Amino acid sequence: MMATSAALDTELAEGDFEFLRAFLLERSAHALAPDKHYLVTSRLRPVARELGVDSLAELLAHMRETRDATLESKVIEAMTTNETLWFRDVKPFKALRNEVFPEIIKRNEPARRLAVWSAASSSGQELYSVAMLLAHDFPQLDSWSLTLKGTDINTAMLERARQGRFSGLEINRGLPADYLASYFARDGAHYVIKETLRKKVSFSHMNLAGTWPILPKFDVILLRNVLIYFDHATKARIIEAAAKQLAPGGYLFLGSAETLFGTSTGLISRNIEGTTAYQNGAA
Numbered sequence: 595m596m597a598t599s600a601a602l603d604t605e606l607a608e609g610d611f612e613f614l615r616a617f618l619l620e621r622s623a624h625a626l627a628p629d630k631h632y633l634v635t636s637r638l639r640p641v642a643r644e645l646g647v648d649s650l651a652e653l654l655a656h657m658r659e660t661r662d663a664t665l666e667s668k669v670i671e672a673m674t675t676n677e678t679l680w681f682r683d684v685k686p687f688k689a690l691r692n693e694v695f696p697e698i699i700k701r702n703e704p705a706r707r708l709a710v711w712s713a714a715s716s717s718g719q720e721l722y723s724v725a726m727l728l729a730h731d732f733p734q735l736d737s738w739s740l741t742l743k744g745t746d747i748n749t750a751m752l753e754r755a756r757q758g759r760f761s762g763l764e765i766n767r768g769l770p771a772d773y774l775a776s777y778f779a780r781d782g783a784h785y786v787i788k789e790t791l792r793k794k795v796s797f798s799h800m801n802l803a804g805t806w807p808i809l810p811k812f813d814v815i816l817l818r819n820v821l822i823y824f825d826h827a828t829k830a831r832i833i834e835a836a837a838k839q840l841a842p843g844g845y846l847f848l849g850s851a852e853t854l855f856g857t858s859t860g861l862i863s864r865n866i867e868g869t870t871a872y873q874n875g876a877a
């Protein structure tokens with residue numbers, strides 16, 4: 595028989611579940627479906643263990659009573675899905691390489707500036723994919739002013755992104771071999787982004803559903819695989835705010851299952867390399 599340590603009671607009373615749903619909706623705009631009890635229990639189990647309590651009921655009671663900001667952030671972070679990979683979906687990156695970046699580079703030649711924002715950057719693969727693509731295919735940008743900005747609500751993911759340190763398993767998810775050879779150094783079982791590339795990017799905390807800080811205009815915004823968490827009104831608000839951050843002629847990319855449906859942005863939908871990108875027509 596397997597040895598068991600003191601079992602954690604993961605039974606979740608309906609009242610606790612509703613408290614958590616309301617908390618997540620208010621703090622991160624995550625619209626947790628009413629049938630997601632299993633998700634809550636599997637995600638919050640490690641948080642409860644870390645806190646040293648015997649049940650999820652105690653964890654939530656502790657949260658309610660103390661309003662401990664660190665614990666609240668841990669719960670929000672535990673409930674986010676950080677799944678990501680290099681050059682995710684391939685086609686958007688083909689579009690960037692073959693059409694979008696050449697067009698923007700031509701337009702921005704006088705100012706020699708280019709700005710890209712990965713608006714839910716997770717552990718950094720999306721933004722580093724852009725950084726590698728630019729270094730590999732557009733070496734002339736070396737003398738330009740580049741802004742490659744990643745933001746996320748999850749501070750642990752932001753720290754991982756800043757470190758640029760990935761396991762072999764993570765590396766195997768979509769990274770071409772020549773990019774691995776050119777832009778990473780081996781460190782035991784891990785691979786670390788080379789300093790030359792790492793210093794081109796920056797990562798900072800931002801809750802897309804909260805008040806936005808003052809941001810510059812971006813030529814490309816990647817707002818991918820994050821809108822799925824939000825209810826329709828929040829989704830529309832975030833998309834419309836992102837559209838306002840596009841430079842004239844700039845492009846917005848969403849995840850493959852996400853659309854501008856039901857929003858009013860004035861962006862022009864364009865099919866490029868078999869994917870949809872949304873352009874700010876005010877070029």
Ligand SMILES: C[S@@+](CC[C@H](N)C(=O)[O-])C[C@H]1O[C@@H](n2cnc3c(N)ncnc32)[C@H](O)[C@@H]1O
Nearest residue numbers: 674677678714716746747748801802818819820
């Ligand atoms: C599934 S990952 C997507 C990563 C990357 N964009 C991609 O497509 O591979 C979703 C990310 O959105 C972040 N996220 C969730 N809610 C957020 C919010 N309200 N504000 C900012 N980021 C959020 C999560 O922390 C997570 O890292």
